[in-house]
Amino acid sequence: AFFGWRANRRMLGRARSRSWYAEWVRRQHGSPPTDFFRSALDLVHGEPASEPERMDRVLMHALLADLDQACRPRLLNPWRRRRTSRFVLLFDDAGPADSRVQRFLRELRSAVEDLRCTSVFAVAGGVRSLASRIPDINASGLAHAGAELINIERRGMTPGQPTGIVVPVAEGPEDDQAAVYWLGRWPTLVTPSPRWGPGAEVAGVLGIGVLALALAAALFLVPDVGGRERDDPCQGSTFLGTDGQCVGVAEGAAGFGDEPSEQALRAVLQQIERQNEEVDRELAGRPREDPRPGRRTVVYFGPLTGGKDAEDPVRGGTLAELRGIALAQGHINTQALRSGERVPLRVLAANAGDRFKDAPAVADRIVELAASDPSIAGVVGFGQSRRNTYEAIHTLDTAGIPMVGTSGTADELLRQGEHYYQTAPTDTRAGELMAAFASAGMTTGGRKVRRVSLVADATDAYSNSLAAAFLASYGQERTDVLLYTPTDAPEPGPVPGALGGRPVPTVEDLAREVCRAVSEEPRTAVVWSARASQFQLFLAEIARISGDCPKISVLGGDDVTNTLTEEQRPWDDFKGLTLYYVSHGYAPELSARSPEAAAFLAAYDRAYGGDHSSGTAAMREDGHVALAWDALRYLAEGIDQAWRTTGGHDDRLDRGLLQGVLYQGLGGGGFDGATGRIDAHGAAGGGRLTEDKLLAVLRGGSDGTTTELLCGTVARGDERTRWGPKGEEHLCP
Incomplete structure (x- = not known):
């Protein structure tokens, strides 16, 4: 077989x-x-x-x-x-x-x-x-x-x-007998070969094989052989996001803010990088037995870059937030290094992608980094309420990482995890206050407003939450709801329980609907609960067809303040605009009664006083900058109090100890911030936000800013419960 x-x-x-x-x-x-x-x-x-x-x-x-x-x-x-x-x-x-x-x-x-x-x-x-x-x-x-x-x-x-x-x-002559004899002796003709001998050829083949094996081993064992790192621009804990930009965690300006439109953002990241290096230099010379605390790391989580047609960091509010973070870090580290009784902070920037498109993946990377680096104390940011933001918060909460929000957000954000704390008012509170102002204080053409065209985006959690709160307080009988979603919206469809209304496909159609409503009822105002990135496009369309509506009054949510930090102001796009907007903190108004607001303004003026551009001046008054300052101060206060419980043993200070302090609440129940009183009773004390957080409605224009409404607690013992001119005051909602 x-x-x-x-x-x-x-x-x-x-x-x-x-x-x-x-x-x-x-x-x-x-x-x-x-x-x-x-x-x-x-x-x-x-x-x-x-x-x-x-x-x-x-x-x-x-x-x-x-x-x-x-x-x-x-x-x-x-x-x-x-x-x-x-x-x-x-x-x-x-x-x-x-x-x-x-x-x-x-x-x-x-x-x-x-x-x-x-x-x-x-x-x-x-x-x-x-x-x-x-x-x-x-x-x-x-x-x-x-x-x-x-x-x-x-x-x-x-x-x-x-x-x-x-x-x-x-027919030719007889065969040549000599040739016949020669061919008989030499039946094979051997042609000369120009090649090397067999031995040399074997050696050459073996040498080439050894060289190929050595190169293959070098590609895997030696870092960056062949320029692989140059081909992939994302290094460290960053990676390519959905828009082709580097997302993830980096220190300072590394990998972020390379585009010309992002130079201001890059400058802030470089400032943070310098402050990190200053802390490291100060701590490098300390002996091991030094009783003073070592540094801890805080990660900022926000959209730092975007791909083609992305929402830039100015309109998205990132630049304002990062300026507040950088100023607060400098203020905190100055106190910590001077006294030796507070914990200095190092700040890392986590790019969540354009409009938080890559937030879940970046949150996973932060969790991995925190598992290997116990110095990471918490995360601040989450300036936009989007479904990807919810998923990121849930991921970080599961990992037990403390978080503090830097901006006004949807109520749903607080439901994503017990380790998330908020310094800004919820959208419900902001919507109620906007409804109170629209009913009793807002005017258009010098007369009280009778009707409202409410502009909302049903796919955006922030816009939907703010619009629903406004509608519930103001009443549906006086409101026309216009639903507009940008063509490049990052969300796949309407949020669960989305607001009902009349869909409008384009910005041009939206402008025509608003203009028609104003021409039919001149005492109609616009309430803008959508994002600021679409607001100026809307104003440009209104200006183009403004024959029927030469004047319009608009009341915007806090996101609209992002348009004020650009060189082209909203009233430059449309001369007939009267703009009111919600602000989560107006430091110039509070500085006389709040030392923290005064400290914030002093730090801002030291850093940016030499920049006389209109955007920098507007950012000084913007609530986003001051809220980011308060968010980092909140987390830093929790870290300081956690360190005091260690008895001077720095190695005992970890995230678990910080979680316990924040859960039980900060000592004294809170602190006076740059945006008003911050309650910090903790999750055990009944909440992770300030119920009567200070809110303002401001009127902006080329001649300056006027405070129309101020409700909430300015500082300990100073609570504003009424608003309006003397003799015509109204109760705060």
Whole structure:
């Protein structure tokens, strides 16, 4: 059985590499044999003399297979790689039509064509009878035949081209006996080879193999061989986001803010980087037994970059928040390094992608980083209420990482995790206050407002939450709800329980709807609960069709303040605009009664007092900057109080201890912030936000800013419960 298996394997080959015999049978019968012995019986059936061509054919295939095997290139066998000539077969006379030589030549030509064998070249005389049977190339002489061979050598054989050349030769003199004798002694002509010897060639092949293995090992073992890091611009804990920008966690300006429109953002990141380096230098010289606390790390979580057509960091509020973070870090570290009784902070920037598109993946990266770096104390940011933001907060909360919000957000944000704390009012409180102002204090054309066109985005959690709160307080009978969603909205569809209303497909249609409503009822105002990034586009369309509505009053949510920090102000886009907007903190108004607000303004003026641009001046009054200051101060206060419980043992200060302090509440129940009183009773004390947080409605214009409404607690013992002119005061909601 074993012999039979070996014979079958040797004579038939494999499915992908058939032997010469199996290939011959396939050409004769259409399919390869499955058993050699059964197939061989067909060849010996009867007398071989009765079918000489059949036997010649199989022997010819065997011969050519052996010759081809001898001439086939081998990688590690130089002797078989060095063929510089072909096998030449000489026949002085082909003989009659049925002679053995003619049968051999006929089968040779057929086999060469079938097998595409190029290692054999036959020359025979007296082939007139052979040429009459098979179509050939007829050459006029040896020169013509040589030209045909050169042409075949250069262009190759085409399918169906004759494989033989017939050359008529005139009768000549007798054979040269000396040549006959010489050919008898030297049947093989050895042509000189310009190549190296076999030994040198083997050494060369082995050397190339060793070099290839060394290069392959270097690609995996040696960092950045071949410039892989240059091909991927994202390093460290950053990675390519959905818009092709680097997202993730980095220190300072590394990898963020390279575009011309992001230079202001890059400058703030560089400031944070310098402050981190200052802390490291101060702590580097301390002895191990130094009782003062070491630094802790806080991660800012927000959209730092975006791809094509992305919302830039100015309109998205990131620049304002980062300025507040940088100013608060400098203020905190100055106190900490001077007293030795507070914990200095290092700040890392986590880019969540344009409009938080990559927030879940970046949150996963922060969790991984926090697991390997116990100095990471918490995260601040989350300036936009989006569904991806919710998922990111849930991820960080599951990992037990404390978080503090830096902006006014939807109520739903507080439901995403017990480790999230908020310094800004909820959208419900802001919507109620906007409704109170629209009912009793807002005017258009010098007269009280009667109706409202409420603009909202049903796919945006922030917009939907703010609009729903306003509508519930103001009343549906006086409100027309216009639902507009930008074409590049990052959310896939309406949020659960989305607000109902009339959908408007484009900004142009939105402007026409508003203008029509104002022309029908001049005492109609616009309440803008959508994002600031679409507000100026809306104003540009209003200006273009303003013949029917030359004047419009708008009451915007806190996100609208982002448009005030651009060089092109809203009232520059539309001259007939009267703009009211909600602010989560107006430090200039509070500075006389709040030392923290005064400290914030002093720090801002030191850092940006030399910049006289309108955007920098507006950012000084913007609630986003002051709220970010308060958010970092909130987390820093919790870290300081957690450190005091360690008895001076710095290694005991970890996130678990900070979680306990924040959960139980800060000592004193809170602190006076740059945006008003911050309650910090903790989750155990009944809440993770300030219920009566200070809110303002401001009126902006080219001649300056006016406070129209101020409700909430300015500082300990100073609570504003009424608003409006003296004699016409209204209760705060």
